[in-house]
Amino acid sequence: MAAEEKRPVLGIDLGGTKVLFGVVDKNGRVLTRLKVKSATTTSEEIVTQLVVGIEEIRRKSDKDIAAVGIGVPGTVDTGSGHVVATANLPLNDVPLGKRLTELCGLPVVVGNDVTLCTLGEAWYGAGAEVDDLFGIFIGTGIGGGIIIGGKLYAGAHGGSGEVGHIRVAQEGPVCGCGGTGCLESFASRTAIERDIRKAVEAGTVTVLAGAVRSGERLRSGMLRSALQEGDELVSGILAKAADLIGLGIANVVNVLDPEVVVVGGGLIEACGDFMMPIIVDSARPRMMKVYGEPASIVRSYLGDDAGIVGAAVIAKEALKARRPAGATAYVPQVEWLGAGEVQINGKRYTQDVLIRADGKVRKRPKKQAKRSSSDGAVLSIEEADAAIKGNARTLLVGTSTEHGLSVPEDVRSWLTKRDVRLLVAPGPQAVIEFKKLRGPRALLLHLRNQ
Numbered sequence: 224m225a226a227e228e229k230r231p232v233l234g235i236d237l238g239g240t241k242v243l244f245g246v247v248d249k250n251g252r253v254l255t256r257l258k259v260k261s262a263t264t265t266s267e268e269i270v271t272q273l274v275v276g277i278e279e280i281r282r283k284s285d286k287d288i289a290a291v292g293i294g295v296p297g298t299v300d301t302g303s304g305h306v307v308a309t310a311n312l313p314l315n316d317v318p319l320g321k322r323l324t325e326l327c328g329l330p331v332v333v334g335n336d337v338t339l340c341t342l343g344e345a346w347y348g349a350g351a352e353v354d355d356l357f358g359i360f361i362g363t364g365i366g367g368g369i370i371i372g373g374k375l376y377a378g379a380h381g382g383s384g385e386v387g388h389i390r391v392a393q394e395g396p397v398c399g400c401g402g403t404g405c406l407e408s409f410a411s412r413t414a415i416e417r418d419i420r421k422a423v424e425a426g427t428v429t430v431l432a433g434a435v436r437s438g439e440r441l442r443s444g445m446l447r448s449a450l451q452e453g454d455e456l457v458s459g460i461l462a463k464a465a466d467l468i469g470l471g472i473a474n475v476v477n478v479l480d481p482e483v484v485v486v487g488g489g490l491i492e493a494c495g496d497f498m499m500p501i502i503v504d505s506a507r508p509r510m511m512k513v514y515g516e517p518a519s520i521v522r523s524y525l526g527d528d529a530g531i532v533g534a535a536v537i538a539k540e541a542l543k544a545r546r547p548a549g550a551t552a553y554v555p556q557v558e559w560l561g562a563g564e565v566q567i568n569g570k571r572y573t574q575d576v577l578i579r580a581d582g583k584v585r586k587r588p589k590k591q592a593k594r595s596s597s598d599g600a601v602l603s604i605e606e607a608d609a610a611i612k613g614n615a616r617t618l619l620v621g622t623s624t625e626h627g628l629s630v631p632e633d634v635r636s637w638l639t640k641r642d643v644r645l646l647v648a649p650g651p652q653a654v655i656e657f658k659k660l661r662g663p664r665a666l667l668l669h670l671r672n673q
């Protein structure tokens with residue numbers, strides 16, 4: 224790695240309502256953040272806002288920034304940094320990359336926002352260890368990105384990944400693209416808002432009625448609050464949307480055969496706890512199981528940071544950085560020492576221990592471990608839930624004692640519902656599997672009866 228490539232870069236996620244700035248280090252970690260409300264009048268106002276933001280975060284972070292990447296919600300000629308058109312910003316036919324380079328004196332690269340979210344996940348998120356990945360992001364609209372062989376697939380005209388416009392019905396509302404039956408016209412936040420408004424006009428009771436009547440925009444956070452209050456209208460509409468998103472994902476999986484599907488975006492950040500199980504339930508039976516394990520469907524790792532981290536990736540690429548080969552940044556080094564003893568990152572453990580998918584190492588919490596009278600220990604749903612934190616796709620349970628740690632049927636089906644694979648094996652084998660597996664995984668080692 225050349226010295227240039229070790230320097231932090233600046234990622235910018237330019238959205239219709241807010242602009243996020245983030246200084247990102249060589250490992251994809253966001254060091255400093257800045258958030259401002261989007262300028263909405265002219266392209267010049269947006270350029271000025273970006274320049275001011277870049278200067279402010281450079282001062283704030285006090286880091287030697289090597290390059291800038293920007294994600295824009297629209298059609299972009301990535302090579303030249305020319306923004307062709309955007310849907311929700313007055314930014315059309317603007318040589319954004321060139322203008323900003325002149326004004327800031329830094330290399331500036333521009334890309335499509337959703338494409339960059341996918342890149343962010345592919346380098347440093349849910350796809351850091353896989354080569355074939357599909358990303359779908361649900362917010363105001365629905366967009367996607369395709370990574371094949373570790374590289375972004377652009378398509379012949381740069382228009383790949385438009386998953387919002389795959390057809391999930393013969394008929395339906397007219398979509399922004401002019402077609403009917405598009406996934407986006409049924410399941411985007413905009414479509415969900417439209418359906419809630421219609422229902423309120425028809426007299427359906429909902430906690431959002433007041434907001435609808437006042438003409439307020441129904442933000443994703445408001446949908447989450449309505450879910451938390453048990454609002455039947457909102458949960459019904461979101462469930463229908465999630466079901467169609469699952470259908471769309473299954474269609475894509477059957478064509479691309481990716482290893483992982485990452486699901487993210489504002490609506491998922493807010494309502495993913497409710498929507499993800501429905502999405503998985505809808506997609507799984509529709510995915511062909513020709514060659515072994517079908518794709519895993521996981522929630523975005525990077526969440527709101529996906530856009531800035533992805534923008535940082537193209538900034539790094541502009542500096543000719545390479546995707547880290549076989550990236551294992553978040554996987555601790557674990558060695559089985561024998562007789563109920565392991566070494567994790569050089570530290571010895573003789574008590575039950577958990578390595579979470581986010582790389583955190585935790586002693587097994589005793590209060591979560593449910594004891595059975597005859598069989599040693601039993602894994603509870605509560606403990607499984609804690610174990611898969613960080614979006615684990617596989618939970619490995621290793622046991623060293625004769626009776627071991629049993630996993631009851633309710634916990635197994637709970638894990639299946641969350642699309643988490645479970646492997647129970649003797650301790651040494653579980654450690655080997657943990658090292659061999661790729662993708663986010665958790666390892667729970669039962670070293671002695673507590």
Ligand SMILES: [Zn+2]
Nearest residue numbers: 388398400405
């Ligand atoms: Zn469409």
